[in-house]
Amino acid sequence: MSTVISAGTNEGGQELQSRSELTAKELFREVGSVLRLSESEAAKLAEVQTEAPEDQTMIINMGPQHPSTHGVLRLMLELQGETVLRCKPIIGYLHTGMEKTGESLTYMQGGTNVTRMDYLSPLNNELVFSLAVEKLLGIDGDIPERAVWMRMLLSELNRMSSHLLFLATNGMDIGAVSMMLYGWREREDVLRFFQKVTGLRMNHNFIRPGGVAADLPAGWREDVLNILENLPSRLEEYDILMTGQPIWRDRLQGVGAITAREAMALGATGPILRSTGVAWDLRRDVPYLRYEDVEFDVVVGQYGDAYDRYAIRFNEIRESMKIVYQILDHMPSGDYRIQNKKVTPPPRARIDESMEALIHHFKIFTEGFKVPEGEVYVGIESPRGEIGCYIVSDGSSNPYRMHMRAPSFVNIQALPHMMRGGLVADAVAVISSVDPVLGEVDR
Amino acid sequence: MGLAQNVLDDGLGGLDHNFITARVEDLVKWARSRSSWAASFGLACCAIEMMGTGASHYDISRFGMEVFRASPRQADIMIVAGRVSQKMAPVLRQVYDQMMEPKWVISMGVCASSGGMFNNYAIVQGVDQIVPVDVYAPGCPPTPETLIHAIETLHQLIEDGEIMRRREANNGGAGVELDAQGPSAISVALGSK
């Protein structure tokens, strides 16, 4: 077996071009001065930028195989000494063709596909996909209460595990390696609960159109309470370990700052938008599931820097715990999926008794169910920002087009703006504070 | 000096310590398998489980593998954790070529092993089309236990293998010819018997 492939990573026009090869507008975009500035403001910016002659700058390549780019993100940085003049993220190294694959999977199978996009919060991906399909089917109001609250429970626990992983990787990137071990320890607790409920540690395909795949197992309440009781004292410890540490604060405060106007112009959502002082959380502002029935605070920052983003995620873990306590109080009994013959397979016991049930079961899992024509967009708050699902149905059992609005994909566009003028050593802190998941960037 | 003199004077009775004898080959293989450092090649979901394996609960350092090397030059094992896209394939190959012999590859997860559920235009259908794979770990993603099992299987392979083995059948490489310029294009048959 002999295959000829070309080594190297030359992506041609996608790469950062040297200054002399750029038109004014391209440079304008790359230096991050596109934010609806007036002509004179922009001209001023351009002047400053041309001060650096090309022979004094250097373009370096970071990634796609780099331990602190959170996967396969590739950044090209133009440096003058230690200062970052320009930065361009190059993505696509994990492009999986999920939107194309989604067109050939039925709505029933679609969950297995979308759950692998943002692999740190798979349940949120499944949730948004299921909500979109339910809206197309017109059954979005009929989902049993227990299923809705179960979805909330899982989604909040998933937010906690995702933010704990952020604490771990953020610590590791900045040099607080012990934090990595701690963050992972807490995350394992949550994952063990997920494994008990869904059977898998990640990529669950548990939230499905019509409800969830199974009821909560016996003893789930004790497991959740166990997580909730262990976590506060440990979070306190990490607060002292990191927030209370001058080195940590100096590495993050004032680094990668972005203004609210910039964040909104770039479409950034989630902790990045909130760090600039904009209190926007879809759970509160455009409530889905039963978020209007629980009380929690939207954590906002002030300076829009890496420290604010860290602090927001840290405190969102606490807010999520608050929500989970309320969910435990509210959790209604009842069915965990809709009793609609069209989307729900018959219960296991019926299959043994009835031939029709067996055929029905077989057909739901092979042919799927037909979804009326139409198009729909649903957005929810994932740990990284607004995750949206746009589905076009042509009336068959496969989506005609399935598009995911991935928060990380939009958020990493803010990287050049955050890095410009900063030090190259801070680049790692900035990437880590955006917390991108390359699986959903490239899809 | 003193040791040699003691043995000359009193034979084996002149030794202060116990000793064992072994073949150098066994010692080398034992040492290699117990300190195989992995190049971190995290790509997708599996990378998270790989890092989870490295963290405190599963504690990969029990196998002498806690040092995930960022530089391929210092690594012995490449754990390909996740789906390999067409755009990433040349990068992966380059990292593999930069690793020193002897080197081993674990294909972690079903996407790396066969493309998995993503049987489409974007994903390389099995990383064995690019680099030779020694151990395949099944699962999507494989749990840390599965990865540890794969690692132990690989350790057994290392211990049972030949120390001078290079991929001779493939001219010291992986049977993949590079059309790149520079020294990496020349396949060197290392340590041929």
Place this chain on the structure above:
Amino acid sequence: MSDAVEQVEQTVETLHGCPVVYSHEQRVLLVGRDQYVAVVKALTDDGFEMCIDLTGVDYLSLPNRTVGAGVKPERFEVVVNLLSLTKRERIRLRVQVPAEDATLPTLFDVHPGTEAHERETFDMFGITFDGHPDMTRILMPEDWDGHPLRKDYDAGFIPVQFKGSNS
């Protein structure tokens, strides 16, 4: 386009001269190519200050679908999602783009955040955006042939073959 719109204008709700349709209680604005940027600008002034999403759809196999409000369907459609933080509202724009001239003016000057979205739409559908500063592929390798999300592009299923490693 304009003739068709004028006929239905009496019966259909309009916004900035474009017909509004509702899809699952969501407001959708059917915009012509020539008004596209102007309408987005006007909506920005109305308070829709964030462009959340921009993507394409290839309707190759559904040439006779009804878009609504008498708008003539074309092969491609660009879908833009705008969000108003102050009014807590969303609005969706659908722009018909003909296959023979798959271009659209860029939204880059209004919403710089659409830069990556437009590159992705170009990469996946081959719709070019006039005035975009960097109209290159974003997800696929630079020398890739074709635009994968088009309906006439094969998903690329290859039969799975298991072969032993050659180690």
